[in-house]
Amino acid sequence: MRRLHLVDTNTTDEGIVYSAREEAAPFVESLRSVYARELRKRAEWLARYLSETSAADLAQLISDRIGRWAVEFQGDVGPQSDRS
Numbered sequence: 001m002r003r004l005h006l007v008d009t010n011t012t013d014e015g016i017v018y019s020a021r022e023e024a025a026p027f028v029e030s031l032r033s034v035y036a037r038e039l040r041k042r043a044e045w046l047a048r049y050l051s052e053t054s055a056a057d058l059a060q061l062i063s064d065r066i067g068r069w070a071v072e073f074q075g076d077v078g079p080q081s082d083r084s
Helices: 024-030 034-051 055-074
Strands: 007-012 015-020
Touching: none
Parallel strands: none
Antiparallel strands: 007 015
8 A cells, every 4th residue: 555655654652653645535435346345344443443442442452352362473482592
């Protein structure tokens, strides 16, 4: 999306923030497939949900749902000498 100039990326104290550029709306409006319509509905739901969710609640949700997977993807932690 960045290569197509549809989003801007900004780094803040809160982390990485993505925002739609002016060119994004006409591009999204041009998508007419059933998949694109369903994806848009889900994006609208997500935007509403996030606007009603505190940063702390969102961090907890991510930790609860995704954080537990991080250990599986990270593998062993610690110096090489600690591994068998």
